[in-house]
Amino acid sequence: MRESGSEKLHEECGVFGVYDRGEAGDVAALTYYGLYALQHRGQESCGMAINDDGVFTLHKDVGLVNEVFTPEKLTALGGGRMAVGHCRYATTGTRSRSNAQPLVVRHIKGSMALAHNGNLTNAAELREKFELEGGIFHTTSDTEVIAYAITKERIHAPSIEAAVGSAMGQLAGAYSLVISSPSKLIAARDPVGFRPLCMGRMGESVLFASESCAFDAVGAEFVRDIEPGEIVVVDAQGVRSIRDHCGGPTAMCVFEFIYFARPDSVIDGSSVHIARQRAGAFLALQHPVQADVVIGVPDSGLDAALGYAKQSGIPYDIGFLKNKYIGRTFIAPTQKQRENDVRIKLNPIASVVRGKRVVLVDDSIVRGTTSLKIVKLLREAGAKEVHMRLSAPPFLYPCYFGTDIDSSEHLIAYRHTVEEIRSIIEVDSLGYLDVNCLDKLADNSKCGFCSGCFTGKYPVEPPKKSQKSKFEKKISGQK
Known part of the structure; x- marks a missing residue:
């Protein structure tokens, strides 16, 4: 629960993902230790989804990683080749089990597990648009807005990564995503690069995490940062990158270096x-x-x-x-x-x-x-x-x-x-x-910095107060 009048700032969450090609072993245990290393990024709730040949097993709840994932719960998750994990601190949406992540959704083209770090600035208008089209939302988190945007695009898109790319054209604000489809693991970072996201390897197995310290915790090798706007896809054919949304001005949150990130992490080269x-x-x-x-x-x-x-x-x-x-x-x-x-x-x-x-x-x-x-x-x-x-x-x-x-x-x-x-x-x-x-x-960072909380100058248009108020009333059940 968020402490009323808390002095310290809180960052929304940490994400973790693994695609096992044989070296990773128990992906549930691997994700557990990865999330444990990212616990500082979110201490309200956590969860993981295990993908076993397209069958998703999900466990999430309010609490710390070691509270939510007891040995019995980890065993019950079973084995699989892919996993998506998340630890959360709520900035949009209330503290509840339903708002814990990852989200697992089942749509006409299959299933998808999604974990999100960041905050959309156009969540209110997108949610209202989707609801007017018949969309039904089960959480008060803007992460569900992202999931709905992707699955809506997936109806006509030739692949899940194409759907993610199309959805990114609609999303505004901060989002670092790890997504699992039945056969692929995907990482995506918003074009501005507000929140960190990086890739690691354990032999031929591929991992994604909010910070490089998670790779150290599981014995994986840090490979590189995901570029702002980049989509990285991992499947049976290997690893490939889509950079259709790359190349614009970047502005990572400078408070990642001041407070949010762990001191043993390397973020965007620094x-x-x-x-x-x-x-x-x-x-x-x-x-x-x-x-x-x-x-x-x-x-x-x-x-x-x-x-x-x-x-x-x-x-x-x-x-x-x-x-x-x-x-x-x-x-x-x-x-x-x-x-x-x-x-x-x-x-x-x-x-x-x-x-x-x-x-x-x-x-x-x-x-x-x-x-x-x-x-x-x-x-x-x-x-x-x-x-x-x-x-x-x-x-x-x-x-x-x-x-x-x-x-x-x-x-x-x-x-x-x-x-x-x-x-x-x-x-x-x-x-x-x-x-x-x-x-x-x-000094080695390839990204620019967002310092809006100090200067009032934001790299993207902030949400209008009327939209923010309307969204907050909607998700709290007010008319």
Whole structure:
């Protein structure tokens, strides 16, 4: 369940797929470990569909990967040559088992399993169009809109990949897809490339995943990223690429490098770990301060803190112990416990901060509530001064492409100046990353970056407020 007033941003989901040519073995187990490696991308629900010669077996539910897929459930999924997996955090649609993915649909040309990472900006108008044509929807997710668009095109298209290509001409916004037909595994990425998607190999077997860390987890080799607009098809004849939608301007979400992705992943040619260290180095140059120690907020602030320390020459140390047995889905049962949730998750190491001037590095401030609690923990542990540094610019605008920033009104930086925020969260100084540094974080990336949540400038037209409101009312059952 999404925590009301949650300080951290959430990314919609992670996708995984495998086409086994004999080396992969148990594709259900392989997908389990792949999803486990992608758990950080979505902790509300998960699922997988196993394809055994065109017969699809699906299991999905609300919960973490190790909760949903018990050994008995994995055994019940049986064997097969292909699998599609998904872990989800909802930005469009409610938290429920019906909205968990993959979606498995049966249409006139067979069956299809689909997993989606991203957010459509024209979901409302497409859904209304399909409903007026007689379409019936069983979920409140925009992923079902994608599935309907593909199966509708499949009626006349000569192949499933042709149907995907035709459907892509109708879809707007962010979507990285892994799709299984009875005989093919397909990966597709939107032409702008908002969300990452990559391909790996295990011998002759082919895998797709949101991040390369999933390949490391299963012992596969990272091959390359799927290009923005590209469709990759794997079948008995081999691997082939369709680039009809490639070649336009690209703009991957820069927050993948700042927070969403795992630091051990390589995205579009650039190391996430190095990009975060680079952000910290920029912060040290832009916001220097006299201090005794640099610490990071686990886990996303650690790499940037290391970069700050290296650039500034201030010693780096571990300032917090994180309780790794409490995930983002943790919900305290009482108001008092909710107020102390940060204390339950993080505990400062007093010997590191007592009597010292501390540089505290985190990825961002969304609403400010959690930052205030963390600063108070350091003060109580004896920190003499706390200087906060953020490896992202101030959040000022909504995101329409798969992040749960739905309006500016909930963002502290939209309502307050930097000096006011400094006072609210009770730090001695506060410094954000300069927005002009974003293009320098991932110097090997072949993609441009979307920084709309910082600048208000989006690479594609955002949905109209009237359309977004109408869609939200429709999926919530309101008239």
